[in-house]
Amino acid sequence: MATLTARDWTVAAATRLATHGADQVRVEPLAEGLGVSKGSFYWHFANRDALLESVLELWEERGTEAIIAHVEAEQSDAQARLRALVHHTFGQPEHDGIELGIRAWAVRDDRARTVAARVDARRIEYVAGLIESCGLAPAAALTRSQLLYRTLIGEFVLRSHGHPRLDERELDRLAATLTREADARP
Numbered sequence: 001m002a003t004l005t006a007r008d009w010t011v012a013a014a015t016r017l018a019t020h021g022a023d024q025v026r027v028e029p030l031a032e033g034l035g036v037s038k039g040s041f042y043w044h045f046a047n048r049d050a051l052l053e054s055v056l057e058l059w060e061e062r063g064t065e066a067i068i069a070h071v072e073a074e075q076s077d078a079q080a081r082l083r084a085l086v087h088h089t090f091g092q093p094e095h096d097g098i099e100l101g102i103r104a105w106a107v108r109d110d111r112a113r114t115v116a117a118r119v120d121a122r123r124i125e126y127v128a129g130l131i132e133s134c135g136l137a138p139a140a141a142l143t144r145s146q147l148l149y150r151t152l153i154g155e156f157v158l159r160s161h162g163h164p165r166l167d168e169r170e171l172d173r174l175a176a177t178l179t180r181e182a183d184a185r186p
Contacts, residue, residue: 018097022105078133
């Protein structure tokens with residue numbers, strides 16, 4: 001087998017966190033799963049805490065910054081970016097485990113809670129900016145961004161309980177609703 005990198009260990013740890021929870025991210029099971037000795041781990045990390053810190057960094061990068069960069073690079077206008085973002089974030093059920101795992105961990109761990117709060121704020125801020133760029137007032141854009149984000153977290157939970165993911169038409173309607181002017185009629 002090729003020499004493992006710190007990234008290999010981090011990805012394996014993130015996968016284990018997603019499937020078993022943060023308490024089960026342990027060096028021995030990871031080494032066994034990777035087919036190497038524990039010594040390989042200590043070449044890259046001083047201890048388990050350093051690995052968990054690396055998992056948080058990976059989650060923040062892959063689950064937020066890389067997605068934002070992709071959406072920004074691929075789409076020309078704010079409405080198209082918003083639609084692409086909704087389809088990407090709601091259309092990736094394979095990411096539900098890490099999202100739920102990080103959030104469960106954050107309930108009892110200050111470091112995970114701090115990173116989750118930073119990620120949440122970044123995601124909400126980004127979407128609010130997109131919605132505002134589509135012509136809505138800042139306060140309305142922020143409210144809709146928060147509602148979308150809470151809907152996404154709910155979607156993670158529902159899918160984890162066996163509910164089907166939203167289909168393409170539902171995602172299109174969701175994206176369109178975010179920038180539609182509020183209808184004052186009852």
